[in-house]
Amino acid sequence: MLIDISSLNYWAILAGGILYMIYGGVYYTVLVGKKNQSTGPLKYVVSVIVAFISSIFIGVLVQATSSSSLLGGVAVGSIVGFLISIVYLKNTLFGLVSAKNCAIAIGDHLIIFTLLGALHGFLN
Numbered sequence: 001m002l003i004d005i006s007s008l009n010y011w012a013i014l015a016g017g018i019l020y021m022i023y024g025g026v027y028y029t030v031l032v033g034k035k036n037q038s039t040g041p042l043k044y045v046v047s048v049i050v051a052f053i054s055s056i057f058i059g060v061l062v063q064a065t066s067s068s069s070l071l072g073g074v075a076v077g078s079i080v081g082f083l084i085s086i087v088y089l090k091n092t093l094f095g096l097v098s099a100k101n102c103a104i105a106i107g108d109h110l111i112i113f114t115l116l117g118a119l120h121g122f123l124n
Contacts, residue, residue: 008059012123016055016116021048023112031104055116062120073121074114081113 024047058077062068067076085106092102 003060003064005060008056008063009120009123012120013052013055013059015123016058016119017048017052019115019119020051020054020112023115024051024108027108027111031107054113055120058113058116059120062117062124067117067121068124070118070122073117073119073124075117076121077113077115077117078110080117081110084109084113 058080061076061080062073065072065076067073088097088102088105088109091097092099097105
């Protein structure tokens with residue numbers, strides 16, 4: 001399995017990063033609200049970086065699995081979201097994350113990685 005970085009769809013990566021930022025802004029504003037957020041601009045800088053890194057990784061996985069359809073991309077993204085959710089569940093069992101925060105994070109990751117997978121699968 002070789003990954004050809006030069007053949008990645010950079011428009012899909014850009015669109016995925018923007019999609020992640022818009023989705024995250026709406027999701028966390030609705031579920032968490034302004035009162036529970038930390039202060040300072042660093043969280044926004046890190047969020048933008050995470051959005052584009054996530055889009056790049058999903059793009060690489062979609063390419064590596066030859067998922068060049070909407071449904072193939074959905075499958076790849078859903079698997080990634082599911083794996084991240086398992087980590088949150090484990091952390092919740094050990095008391096590192098509250099049950100409410102776990103549910104919020106799991107919902108976020110299941111949805112956004114499925115959307116990113118769909119976007120990359122569709123545009124590949």
